Amino acid sequence: LMEAWEKGVNPEGNSTNPSNWDFSNSFFFAGTVVTTIGYGNLSPSTVAGQIFCVFYALFGVPLNLAFLNQLGKGLNAHLITLERWVQKPGRAQVVQTLAVAIFLTAGTLLFLVFPPLVFSYVEGWSYGEGFYFTFITLSTIGFGDYVVGTNPNKHYIPVYRSLTAIWIVFGLAWLALVFNV
Numbered sequence: 001l002m003e004a005w006e007k008g009v010n011p012e013g014n015s016t017n018p019s020n021w022d023f024s025n026s027f028f029f030a031g032t033v034v035t036t037i038g039y040g041n042l043s044p045s046t047v048a049g050q051i052f053c054v055f056y057a058l059f060g061v062p063l064n065l066a067f068l069n070q071l072g073k074g075l076n077a078h079l080i081t082l083e084r085w086v087q088k089p090g091r092a093q094v095v096q097t098l099a100v101a102i103f104l105t106a107g108t109l110l111f112l113v114f115p116p117l118v119f120s121y122v123e124g125w126s127y128g129e130g131f132y133f134t135f136i137t138l139s140t141i142g143f144g145d146y147v148v149g150t151n152p153n154k155h156y157i158p159v160y161r162s163l164t165a166i167w168i169v170f171g172l173a174w175l176a177l178v179f180n181v
Contacts, residue, residue, distance in 0.1 A: 024161040025149065031165035034060035035172060037142035041150060071173040079103065079177070107178065111138065111171040119148060122160065138171045 029042050033056060044050045082099055116130030125133070125146065133146040149161040 022158065024158050028149065028161035028165045030056075030060075031168060032142065033057050034064035035140060035168060036061060037137060037140050037168070038144075039142045039147045040144035041147045068169070068173050068176060071170075072176050075173060075177050104178070107174045111167070111174050115167060115171075122156070123148060123151065123154070137168060138175055140172070 025042075032038055033053065044053045082103075087096065112131070112134055115134050116127050119125055119130035119133055120127050123130070123146075129146060133148070136143055136146070148164050149156050
């Protein structure tokens, strides 16, 4: 307990194994701070850790928003290219509608339908619980009632939470692009 306390992590009332504070979990925590999801299952418990977290968030949240904005612009550039191809003379409205439908379907599958399958398999949740986690996460609500990689009775691959954090970033960018479209 003292070792976890010195690292600025409060393991009390936490399902996360304090000895599992590795790169992947650190990456995941850092991502939940800058995306403002904040599940609430990990938090800094030392004054120094809390001060660092405040400054990290002060700079990290706007930088993350700028990153997501740039990522969205990059994705939007590809959509504009696709739109120009679709809107060439001779291409029917059906093709235009089909292109938008493919974009929405692919994103929905990649960010909202398949991830709950992975989470239900790895975490032992039902598909409904996995979907609930997916939606609560990508909407940045982040209640903390479901958090990936926190069951002390399971052995997770080291990059599991890092991959989840990357999925979150791209899922947030995709949702922003959907709202923009």
